Amino acid sequence: MIIVRRMLQQVLRVSGRSAIPLIKWMERWAEGASAKQHAAKTLQDMPGPSVASFAWDLFAKRGLSRLHHLQLEGLQRYGPMWKASFGPILTVHVADPVLIEQVLRQEGQHPMRSDLSSWKDYRKLRGHHYGLLTSEGEEWQSVRSLLGKHMLRPKAVEAYDETLNGVVSDLIAKLRLSRSSEGLVADISSEFYRFGLEGISSVLFESRIGCLDEVIPEETERFIQSINTMFVTTLLTMFMPKWLHRLFPKPWNTFCQSWDYMFDFAKGHIDQRMTAEAEKVARGEEVEGRYLTYFLSRAGMPMKTVYSNVTELLLAGVDTISSTMSWSLYELSRHPEMQAMLRDEVLSVLQGRSIPEAADVARMPLLKATVKEVLRLYPVIPANARVTTERDIEVGGYLIPKNTLITLCHFATSRDPAVFPNPDEFQPHRWLKKDQTFHPYASIPFGVGKRSCIGRRIAELELYLALSRILLEFDVKPDPEGISVKPKTRTLLVPESVISLQFIER
């Protein structure tokens, strides 16, 4: 192929511009021929379960909540690449860092996560616009570029640390309030859901919505409940062929009602904020905002686009934060020596101050390594996906036709002993050892590239500020009942059962 390209370049030099169409054609022909030569293997050659056994795994063995585990079983049974089909969905699973890299490097100009999403069907049905999670192509690109300026630039994100620290202070107060006389906080995830929602709301609206107040507004509880229900029904509605929706309408109806509530909640808060601003303008006061809804509304996009983007950002900021906070403290409570080391790191950076700020975090490598390790063990998004819409691609010696759904098995690579020694152990120091490196795509909890998590910097800042402060205020100890908790898939990876921990005053 390289030789052919060199010959073509030679011809181009000799014959000038008129030869370009011919050369383009020859190049395409040569690329095609070379692909055929190497990628002798097609999807037909790829191993994988039969339709019946995949359906059995999914539905008869509570497979939807064990999807992360099915990745490991698939890796053991079929190797790093296998295919599985159910109903209208055929998906190629990729469970090796090298192969995941190959997919992501060929994802094209406007990467697409999945085109089968029931999330998109809901928006079409109700006439809503798409937000950043669900939009594609140019539409996605324009919102991504706008939000990227305010969410991905380190300086822009650092500016939120005061707002976020206010939310962390309320979280600490709420933890104190929720403790039993033995210091036990039952079901920490539910506290962290509220923290996540308050945190993302403060960044979106520059105002507080009371999730951490003593009496929680009912609408907040309903919003969090709607997210839960929506995630529970997402996989079901996605795997169910559409004609089954008419026979068993409940999952689809419940799914739509949850989204309805979430859209209404976001719209209510946006409208409230916009009205307050309009009143300010009417009074001749200056309006200047630093919050994300303000940037979106000032960019001249239709209000329907603002509503859908804010709904999706609110949604993205709740379970992700809650789950990571819960697992971090769960693991730290079981590793008191690590907890003490981390606290020492925070104390030595603060030098007598009591509230960590964004700039301090740069000098807390163990804190960063801890969050990295937690997200390796419990990747919030255990499986991501890509659909390459522009062309066929070659991965691991297989030719994958365009428009095939490719599942990236992040849970499997994170827990594969061939990739990480002692993969089930919590060892934050593995990320700090100079003599030990891992493949850069072995654990990528926020994704990589153009379509990676846009909330990453905000999420990391929120996690660092909250974890460091909790460790300054409390000794975190396990539930005296000694219950160990495993993860389960609920679209995202969440704790399978309630996590309760002791927060002992320091």
Ligand code: HEM
């Ligand atoms: C621990 C916290 C979080 C984790 C592990 C996480 C992880 C991810 C992952 C894996 C993706 C998909 C990336 C891809 O397809 O390559 C994603 C996308 C996204 N995340 Fe996060 N996320 C977190 C927190 C947040 C927060 C707090 C927000 C909101 C401020 C957010 C907003 C988004 C959005 C809007 C997208 C879609 C981006 C796009 O399609 O362009 N995430 N996230």
